[in-house]
Amino acid sequence: MIDFITLCDYTGTFAFAISGIRLASAKQFDWFGAYVVGLVTAVGGGTIRDILLNSTPFWMEHISYLVVSGLALLFVIIFRKYVIRITNTVFIFDAIGLGLFVVVGIAKTLDYGFPMWVAIVMGTITGSFGGMIRDILINEIPLLFRKDIYALACVLGGIVYIVCLHFSVSLPMTQFIAALSVFVTRVLAVRYHISVPVLKGEE
Amino acid sequence: MIDFITLCDYTGTFAFAISGIRLASAKQFDWFGAYVVGLVTAVGGGTIRDILLNSTPFWMEHISYLVVSGLALLFVIIFRKYVIRITNTVFIFDAIGLGLFVVVGIAKTLDYGFPMWVAIVMGTITGSFGGMIRDILINEIPLLFRKDIYALACVLGGIVYIVCLHFSVSLPMTQFIAALSVFVTRVLAVRYHISVPVLKGEE
Amino acid sequence: MIDFITLCDYTGTFAFAISGIRLASAKQFDWFGAYVVGLVTAVGGGTIRDILLNSTPFWMEHISYLVVSGLALLFVIIFRKYVIRITNTVFIFDAIGLGLFVVVGIAKTLDYGFPMWVAIVMGTITGSFGGMIRDILINEIPLLFRKDIYALACVLGGIVYIVCLHFSVSLPMTQFIAALSVFVTRVLAVRYHISVPVLKGEE
Secondary structure, three states, rough: OHHHHHHHHHHHHHHHHHHHHHHHHHOOOEHHHHHHHHHHHHHHHHHHHHHHOOOOOOOOOOHHHHHHHHHHHHHHHHHHHHHOOHHHHHHHHHHHHHHHHHHHHHHHHHHHHHHHHHHHHHHHHHHHHHHHHHHHHHHOOHHHHOOOHHHHHHHHHHHHHHHHHHHOOHHHHHHHHHHHHHHHHHHHHHOOOOOOOOOOOOO | OHHHHHHHHHHHHHHHHHHHHHHHHHHOOEHHHHHHHHHHHHHHHHHHHHHHOOOOHHHHHOHHHHHHHHHHHHHHHOOOHHOOOOHHHHHHHHHHHHHHHHHHHHHHHHOOOOOHHHHHHHHHHHHHHHHHHHHHOOOOOOOHOOOOOOHHHHHHHHHHHHHHHHHHHHHHHHHHHHHHHHOOOOOOOHOOOOOEEEOOOOO | HHHHHHHHHHHHHHHHHHHHHHHHHHOOOOOOHHHHHHHHHHHHHHHHHHHHOOOHHHHHHHOHHHHOOOOOOHHHHHHHHOOOOOHHHHHHHHHHHHHHHHHHHHHHHHHHOOOOOHHHHHHHHHHHHHHHHHHHHOOOOOOOOOOOOOHHHHHHHHHHHHHHHOOOHHHHHHHHHHHHHHHHHHHHHHHOOOEEEEEOOOO
């Protein structure tokens, strides 16, 4: 399971970094700035989780996350003209990564002895706060608050995880089902433009 | 004293969450996004304080802060049309919450063995950084830097706290006077439009 | 070496705080808000480093950083009309501070037992994330991602540091050379308008 998780982890890191690099390039960032935004998008959620858990941030223990983000930069530079056409492919990678990030965040939080509801929050933070920091850095209102089911897909995945554990489903199967439910929720939400209703303000 | 503090804590959390949810709704956030902004407004300052103190963030130990923020969302949804009319009431709750947040931040920092001036800084961070993060998330220049006496009221409350301790006032009385001075400063500043002078730039 | 480092540390803190206060004043912040932005610019990078290293933030151990930032505010208020004319002087202080911040960040990270590449990242964060937070607070796209060689100068300084250690250069000499290389890179980049190429987006 660890190896499969590692593979998905790199896939997700790559896809998250690409989303950061593409948005940075649309704002005329230089190569290094785009790299930083890509890296922060990829590792930001997990870093906030680890700070809250009082754990050493995961990317400080393996250089691979910096390397994968660098490969994402190279990828965008080299395949610049084709990146739009493969948007759907990148979206699929992104959704796979999201599912895995949520599962990793939940598993780590439970390992640290926190209750289930903290684990759901941490899974959601792991999956969605990287994109939130990305949007702050490029000076846009965070997309996750306004479009499609994103953070909510993480919450749903967390609930599925807890329910599976409650019914004594094996851990690998629980993690697979939870990640799959995040993935499917994302794909359906984007495919059928399902959104959370906008909160109408008094102004 | 603990019970009275808990009550004020929930009141403040509720009022802070409402301020986040209302500003988020003015920016067309969806329900879930508005909830996240409300929650972050309510717990953001204390979370930064706890990270700096190397303590487990307070909201990870009781689910009540998530619940109270959820109630604030329900409140805004249900009483949408009346929220403007009760703005003054919400302001009073907000000022009560601010006073308490400052006191809680100071007390916790002193418990951790830090000197008085660190406690004043932490009280100010507890009271004002939630609103700062809220303004970053909705992509506005943080209000606390430009309007009324807000963060400065926290600093004043911190100084009152330290002075009271210095003159051997009992701890509950010290905390009450400090919270009250934050509250009164806020109310007077808003009532009489008292502001810190703007720093005129060279441009 | 410690004393020389302390001196440069205060010089850098002063220059960083001035950059924050000046940008805040251009956005009509009040005095207290400008002070907060100046302080955060000066200590923000090191604070993020210390949180990631799970160390007590350095400014919580000596009140001097708060005092130096206060002096920077006084300086800007008093010499408002002359601050533009001394922009070049402030730039030199800023570059000196940058060099030192990078070296301090690297040394502390190696002390904590992390590998070289983590130290380079931490040196870069120490030097550049204060300015990044400053730009987020004044609601601008972080300058470091778009202009001149800034964060990259930190990375270069980190590489020089590691190379010197590899060739058994003494620690004080290593730190001096690394800080100098950051300083020289910054001065040359600004003097000759050397930039990292912009990443052309597909849009």
